[in-house]
Amino acid sequence: MKITLRAGEKVYINGAILSADRKVSLEFLNDVTFLLESHVLQASETTTPLRQLYYAAQIMLINPLIRHEANIAFKRMLGNLLATFENQLMLKELKLIDEIVCNDRVFEALKAIRSLYPLEAQILSGDLDTIHPTHSDQPNRPEAIA
Numbered sequence: 301m302k303i304t305l306r307a308g309e310k311v312y313i314n315g316a317i318l319s320a321d322r323k324v325s326l327e328f329l330n331d332v333t334f335l336l337e338s339h340v341l342q343a344s345e346t347t348t349p350l351r352q353l354y355y356a357a358q359i360m361l362i363n364p365l366i367r368h369e370a371n372i373a374f375k376r377m378l379g380n381l382l383a384t385f386e387n388q389l390m391l392k393e394l395k396l397i398d399e400i401v402c403n404d405r406v407f408e409a410l411k412a413i414r415s416l417y418p419l420e421a422q423i424l425s426g427d428l429d430t431i432h433p434t435h436s437d438q439p440n441r442p443e444a445i446a
Contacts, residue, residue: 302327310337312362
């Protein structure tokens with residue numbers, strides 16, 4: 301896998317933070333867990349339930365030393381969301397996200413959670429009449445995420 305960083309951009313790799321001083325390409329020759337800075341959510345940005353869930357999943361990726369604790373927090377939050385949300389599409393997608401995380405595919409779970417932000421906004425605003433899938437008609441099944 302190959303990624304390109306712009307000058308000043310950071311990437312989180314297996315718990316380490318790398319910063320590029322100029323445009324650089326990195327090629328990973330083995331399995332590695334990484335997260336680009338543009339996908340990193342700051343604690344101050346965890347303003348909705350799904351953003352809080354995303355943050356817990358993100359910690360599992362970028363801080364291996366506390367992965368277990370972050371996983372416990374993720375499962376607790378997910379359980380609360382499943383008990384709170386009534387929208388069937390949201391519940392279905394959250395259950396799929398749980399499956400993805402259980403299969404240790406946290407990066408894919410982050411993408412799936414981000415795809416639900418617009419639906420969450422509709423639900424939280426009370427705009428229940430216009431709720432519709434905000435991503436492709438295909439569900440966020442692990443095999444469907446590229």
